[in-house]
Amino acid sequence: MARVHFHEELEALELDMLGMGELVERAVGRSVSALVHHDDELSKEVVDGDDEVDNMYLSVEERTLHVLALQTPVATDLRLLSAILHTNLHLERIGDMAVNIAKIAHSVLDLPSSQTIMSHLQEMGDIVRPMVRTSMEAFGRRDLELCLRLHEMDDPVDRLNLGMYKEVAALAEDAPSLNWGLRMLLVARQLERVGDHAVDIGEQVGFLLTGEFREFTDASHPARSAHDAG
């Protein structure tokens, strides 16, 4: 009674989801690069590239629902499909955030910028992009230790995001600079959310591996550490 076709479809779904992870990870990196280097062509490419992400999202979503409806998966298979459904949505949202950053990059081409803020945004991008990659590696390798590292990787992102308010407030004297700065707050917020989505994907991997769902970070109880969850 081995269910060969069913398990082949599970593998295909996971591979497509992991492929989508590569796409959105690259999109995040490119969107930050477009912003920092004032590369409008790259911004456009990121926006246009999101159609492929959306199509993959819909495909994975539909096929996962078909498998749930037709194959009555249980145990690891059920947890895998649940994790794929959640992760698929996280990845789609990360793709949208890359698009948001790319659109903001396009909108600020003519505005004065701050090198300090730019470097901090670059720094955030340099952390969250590997976070997305790490979450996908943790999924593919079924690596719980890697999942727990995501929480630690996310801490400096949160700190940089919080510091951004002060840096933008310092631009208040000059209207065009403040206009630019407020948009950079939005960029920082998008990057911070990318980091959160990567952590959430890690939690899905944790559920897949252990059968127990635990948040690695808890916004209402921030003192609880990732290791408590693990």
Place this chain on the structure above:
Amino acid sequence: MNEGGEEMDVRMIGDAATAEPVVAAGGALRVERHERADPDTAIQVVFDVRGLSVYYGDFRAISDVTLPVYRHRITALIGPSGCGKTTVLRCLNRMNDLIEGARIEGTILYHGVDLYDPRVDPVEVRRRIGMVFQKPNPFPKSIYENIVFGPKISGYKGDMDELVERSLRRAALWDEVKDKLKQSAMALSGGQQQRLCIARAVAVQPDVILMDEPCSSLDPIATSRIEDLMQELVEDYTIVIVTHNMQQAARVSDRTAFFTVDVDDEGHRTGTVVEYDQTEVIFTNPRERRTEDYVTGRFG
């Protein structure tokens, strides 16, 4: 929960060979009785199966099965063909006594009483622990006669009409047959016949209902009705079901035991319990790899 040394209900006592009670009704017989409850949930244990092995002649069909069955719960036994799940089920009401050469090792306590104590009357055991089989097996008599057959034999003195209606209502069959109680049971559909068999089991006021693949010959609608019925019956009875349909076990049962077949170096095949846990654990996060492989279909 009762502790050891309690006086045993004499109706359980009789001589298996002669069917004569060794102690007259109302008499006193002291036998050891260790009724117990689950330490975590305080749910009473109906069957306490401990280290059970069953032999048919020299052939050991199952080995070292330990399996508490809880009161007012549905316990499902699943596993591949030949894993011994039906053998275990048949031990629970001593149906294996009817097979020549069958013997058991280990113990099965029923409400703390050794079910295989020679003084226990197997006829009374089967009244208290009813069975519904794979293929509906109504007697070739009227619907009414099917219901009253058991109670008549056991000396039921109450209102038979009332008993028939109550039993058929309990089996969710009354509305469909109330106007044709004198008609042959054989004219009913397969699903109705199976519910009649359940009504027949219920009529003798059992404590436990054993079900051996009760839906395997039924269509999905009839299957669904039996599954709904099981959920209602478990309020009053303890149910143990053997099923090949894993989704059925997942849908209806509270606890699931996964059996498999071990093959030794000489090719002897023996059934064993791999894992026994709450059904949701078995189907979402089983502890044993062999259970995981079976329920996910990775086990051929």
